[in-house]
Amino acid sequence: MKKITIGDVAKHANVSKSTVSQYLNKRYEYMSERTRERVAASIEELDYRPNIVARSLKQKSTFTIGVIVANILHSFSTQIIRAIENKFHEQGFHIIVCNADDEPDKEKDYIEMLMAKQVDGIIIFPTGGNVSLYEQMKKSAFPIVFMDRTIEDIAIETVVLDNDRAAQLAIDQFVENGYRKIAIVTTSIIRNISPRLERIQGYKNALERHQIQVNPAYIKTAEPDMLYQSLEELFVSEEPPQAILAANDIVLMEVLKYIKKHDMKIPEDIAVIGIDEVPFASFYTPSLTTISQPTIEMAHLAVKLLTNQINKEETGKPSVYRLQPTLIQRGSC
């Protein structure tokens, strides 16, 4: 099964390779009607398929985009990926998805691999552990946009949620419903991941605004497998909270597990709000109040920004885009 090439088609159609190439690129002005038909027929007959690798080598564009997510286990990542893929597919681009697993080393490998593969651009949920690499990419004008997390002091276009506001929306909702002992729990902040920090800050800001004293014991951060223990600490304390803000979907699920295990009632024993929409929110019992991210918009914006960079369309706009979350009121608060 020898691969058939443009040369074979040319021979078969009795024209030169360049004519076939013209045909492939739809430059029909450059050939007679008859030639065109002959070429078309030969392509059909030989079942010829152009080799995109060869074309890419020549044209310096692979029509492929890399997407590196920090952690694919978040439903947010999955949703964003889906939306990005849809959008790029419309434009004839493929995407390669990589999961850095929150490990800067993996992230570095992926970035280098993707660049070696000559992808036309990268959308990345940065771990934050490769600042000098980011800078280098930026300097070499490689198209890149950050998603979900901001990295300080780097002028790279970034699309994130207004995390402060997300937390405040949740706290407002709690306070409106009469809760004052409110905890927030989130996954580990040892690497200063911006959305987590910002959500905690938003939590504090909101409490202050409502003149509620911030109780440090009500702020819990831990790796996913330590979350159960953190919750235990929260609830066996002298003054357990009456409400919990789960700062992302993974935390939310851990919270729900804990609550079920200890036979507590939502919202009577404990009210909960989760940031990130989860597929079961609407039919869980009780239904779950959540703060949802505008994933589609975020994805589309990121795609747009990246596309502009690829096409070298200059934009004088600001570099960090914060999109607005929405409170979806349901039954858990």
Added chain:
Amino acid sequence: MKKITIGDVAKHANVSKSTVSQYLNKRYEYMSERTRERVAASIEELDYRPNIVARSLKQKSTFTIGVIVANILHSFSTQIIRAIENKFHEQGFHIIVCNADDEPDKEKDYIEMLMAKQVDGIIIFPTGGNVSLYEQMKKSAFPIVFMDRTIEDIAIETVVLDNDRAAQLAIDQFVENGYRKIAIVTTSIIRNISPRLERIQGYKNALERHQIQVNPAYIKTAEPDMLYQSLEELFVSEEPPQAILAANDIVLMEVLKYIKKHDMKIPEDIAVIGIDEVPFASFYTPSLTTISQPTIEMAHLAVKLLTNQINKEETGKPSVYRLQPTLIQRGSC
């Protein structure tokens, strides 16, 4: 920002391009210690990155695999993709994921695109709508393995669940718990998608085995957005079922929505078992009994089969691999 190439490195290090190439391919026997160091230094200094596209053109291998899922909305797809990605990543392969959205035309486009991109192989959840294309690929010895669905009369290696057994496990569980009026609901079978057919068949087989009459009204199939209506028909009938087998995760969620909306109690009013494990199964109230697919094993097997094909290792083994499901007993039945 000119791209720097192997030639630049060669010049900088005062050696020939081929020596640099040798170095890149770790054939250090072919050069002196000093040369090696010089090359290494130059690469470092120039921040050189090999161009994989050029290499691929020469070597006829892109170290990239295409994965086309029929419908990415199924959690099963996501799980499989994750496992496939992990496995291939170990071997230095990238994967490109495509979502055919259950549309044969999209599937066709993707297959052609991936082949044009010279991927080394494809794993595909076939829609079933492109038989002649499948055959053609098979004939040209292009590495390919099917997943999740069987296609008749095509000798392509296929990894699927033992769907008959999956349904039987569920029915056995229902019957053991005293249920006899058991319904099955699944997504549309107009395109003869094998797992759906097989699950229905397994359902029938099990009922027969238990000497329960098969009631056609208890077998419902519909597109996702028509599922609600199908459930309505099921429950407003003269003799509503006491138990429902949800044949996949999407159906399960619709069932749970319906049940919640109508304030029914699980399992008192209606028992339910779902095929496919869902993330909230363990902490839903009640916890959900499910039939889980061995996703990791399935993915690894598919990867292995594909890898063998890529390496042209002949296997005389059978062509359809049916892996075993597991019943996870919880509280919904």
Added chain:
DNA sequence: CTGTTAGCGCCTTCAG
């Protein structure tokens, strides 16, 4: 041990 030489398959001037 190192350099020279041909391509891989395609695209793109540039003559004819």
Added chain:
DNA sequence: CTGAAGGCGCTAACAG
């Protein structure tokens, strides 16, 4: 309108 020629960046003989 069509064809010849060169080159994208890298690899792989094959000489030296």
